[in-house]
Amino acid sequence: MNKKLLIIGFVWPEPRSSAAGSRMMQLISFFQSQQFQITVASACAKSDNAFDLSSIGVEKVAIELNHSSFDDFILKYNPDIVIFDRFMSEEQFGWRVSGQCPNAIKILDTEDLHFLRRTRQQALKDNVEVTHNNLFNETTKREIASIYRCDLSLIISTAEMDLLQDTFKIDSSLLQYLPFLVAPISEVKKQELPSFENRQHFISIGNFRHEPNYNALLYLKDTIWKGIRALLPNAQLHNYGSYASQKVNQLHNEKEGFFVRGFADDVNEVMQQSKVLLAPIRFGAGLKGKLFDAMQNGTPFVSTSVGVEGIVKDIKQDFIGDTPEEFISHSVALYTDTFTWSQQQALGFKILEQQFSKIHFEGEFKDRLLSLVATIKAHRQQNFIGQLLQHHTLQSTKYMSKWIEAKNS
Missing domain, CATH: 3.40.50.2000 (Glycogen Phosphorylase B;)
Known part of the structure; x- marks a missing residue:
């Protein structure tokens, strides 16, 4: 038996x-x-x-x-x-x-x-x-x-x-x-992922019932996104997550390029369409699943010291933004520079392979x-x-x- x-x-x-x-x-x-x-x-x-x-x-x-x-x-x-x-x-x-x-x-x-x-x-x-x-x-x-x-x-x-x-x-x-x-990612699969040129927009994702995610969404809306849009006026941020309440949906503002998309049926699909993940986690614990989803789909990210805790030893400081100014600067650099973007993508694959x-x-x-x-x-x-x-x-x-x-x- x-x-x-x-x-x-x-x-x-x-x-x-x-x-x-x-x-x-x-x-x-x-x-x-x-x-x-x-x-x-x-x-x-x-x-x-x-x-x-x-x-x-x-x-x-x-x-x-x-x-x-x-x-x-x-x-x-x-x-x-x-x-x-x-x-x-x-x-x-x-x-x-x-x-x-x-x-x-x-x-x-x-x-x-x-x-x-x-x-x-x-x-x-x-x-x-x-x-x-x-x-x-x-x-x-x-x-x-x-x-x-x-x-x-x-x-x-x-x-x-x-x-x-x-x-x-x-x-x-x-x-x-x-x-x-994390299961191994083959070189063939890596090569099949959309390139820098074939991706567009920023993305954020997370269960909106989870307080660290809702707090991060507000922080993006009130502080981070305004600074990014000032430097990238045509950029868009698409925010995905389950259990979007009325107070979450009210943050949707197309004129500001701030879109609340709700539940993502396929996280891999929306990650692969996106150029950069924004994850300004200001409190929390454990490992952040959204960062792992991003790395598995070859999507570079910007997060915080709390966000990358548990994988921090291999994360360059260039991709950690604990102040609004740092976060905005790193986000714009990843979004606009192919070399920087490709370096971060390769680092993500390395982290998964060597640590997880x-x-x-x-x-x-x-x-x-x-x-x-x-x-x-x-x-x-x-x-x-x-x-x-x-x-x-x-x-x-x-x-x-x-x-x-x-x-x-």
Whole structure:
């Protein structure tokens, strides 16, 4: 019988809407290659943008929050491995998994460190620098407690690996660096991509529900785009993204060359049509999926230090704009100079090949899982803080959930 994997999602995977959705589909693909039977479960309402999991042989199960029906479901399914798609999912269901299937290996896919993103967002709002002091907040405590309660946590960025180990002293045995898993791009495919001369306009892209993306869109509209248009009066910026609200659509202004296009059915198509991606991310965490989409499609980009975090060691400062003046200058240079544009495109391919090889990281992850399965008892004994948190969380969350369930019945 095949090994069983249960993925508990805070949301259903939406690979065309978010980097988190693409990341989850990469994990599903990996586990399928390892002959796992896979079920994805979520208490989230259905979405029109959700991937059709049945089309790839993955079962989809709706579950309820604070309801004992989940206990019956997981006991019957009896998974070998359970993946939580972010720490909130582990908070909601982790104690039930431990109670019903104590031998199941629990993996937390952080996607990005939520506490880091929220800390940076608050710092931007307050117009202050991010320091170690303001990293120690309630969200931080919740997310790190979740890391300790799990047997392994997947960390998408080298910067976040360093933060967890150096600042929060989390043992490396609990962490696995697993970035985006990028398939090789052949030289033939590179040559088939549209050239500098056959592309036009700037592009931005991102799920508008995601606060860093909406903030970046406003920053583009209010600050960056005016400066670019002053130097390139005929240039256009086409902004793509899912879940465009009324306040997003109101930013559309054809006279200013600022177009809100909404959901992109094919991100590769719109990327290949465009000359330069603008990604002025002012707060956030993890790796930015839009930059990877751009590099895979040979589309140079301008971003910020926060935007390129996790790949920054190979990004030239010429393509990082942390001030409006820098961002505008780099954007215009990329848009108008063939040599500069071609250099950046080649650098993108190099980054993908040298830092994010799917074959390399899948091999490492496979070896780590095999080791974890073979040593799980000893592994858990060494994680005594996790045992303490598991014990107290199991008790407190259990009775809170039972109270909510009784109240709702």
